[in-house]
Amino acid sequence: MKVLALSGSLRAASINSALLRAAMRLAPAGMELRLWSGIGDLPLFNPDLEPHVPSPVAALYAEVAAADALLIASPEYAHGVTGTIKNALDWLVGDESFVYKPVAVLNASPRAHHADAALRETLKTMSAVIVEAASVSIPLLGSNLTESGMVESPSVSGAIRGALVALHRAVVLRQSDQGPTLPFVPG
């Protein structure tokens, strides 16, 4: 099972990126989790470019098509989603393989509810399947935990591992429900 992780922050010391790198190290057996490093290379979304998307966008489409699920962690900037994560999603609106994709949303700052709610609203509108059992809040903001600190913290690593196990289970259930056929994708 392949899971594509997207961080909505380009900051080198981003707590959200660290959370996703910790998740890579905590992934259960059978799950290959990879943090996509290309999100900062995406051009700003322009629908005029969609017939022949720029290569970083084509790379994103290929990653999404190859993934069984997505895992998103993104900060809140000025009570909103980050331009970086929304820009990636704006490109994915036109990507058929995103439709019905299981997505888990981690929130590293439970008090930051605006961005989390807006992100979920957008994902639902894009017909993603939000895996609620895997979409957890993990209070990390202000904790100063590094990636290794997260892996070593029993509470944080437990929360991350619990989310990943729930995501794994949801994807397995979904795939066994559907058998080898793909879901019907409208239009």
Add this chain to the structure above:
Amino acid sequence: MKVLALSGSLRAASINSALLRAAMRLAPAGMELRLWSGIGDLPLFNPDLEPHVPSPVAALYAEVAAADALLIASPEYAHGVTGTIKNALDWLVGDESFVYKPVAVLNASPRAHHADAALRETLKTMSAVIVEAASVSIPLLGSNLTESGMVESPSVSGAIRGALVALHRAVVLRQSDQGPTLPFVPG
């Protein structure tokens, strides 16, 4: 009086950009309104770059500093703000000259309330002064009106002109209240 207009869409045929170009032609005497063409050249926001911002960001800061007010028109993508407009605002969070700037938000699609609400929430969080009398809905989506069609339509041009006159009045009132001094900018 200088007003800087920002469109949240990079699409050449964007109805929001056309609305702002129509506004340029309808600006009242004493108001110079300019649609900034650089928004699509901004890199994705990265706080690590803030000490020495890339030149398109420096250009944005200079435009904002020189403007008495901002006029924003931006579409809704998947029930959210566009990555393009949010990315510009993410850069402006760190720009002191944005604080207390009068901002009007035009909404070309009154049924699209998610993006409009999210944009206002972010602007308020950034300490912009939203000029409500100038922040109007102008139902244009599906109208197929071009920029010239907007200027020639009595109802549309009337609504645009009314918004610009309200913005002009708010800026004049504000500047006369404050006299020649600048507002106190915390931090």
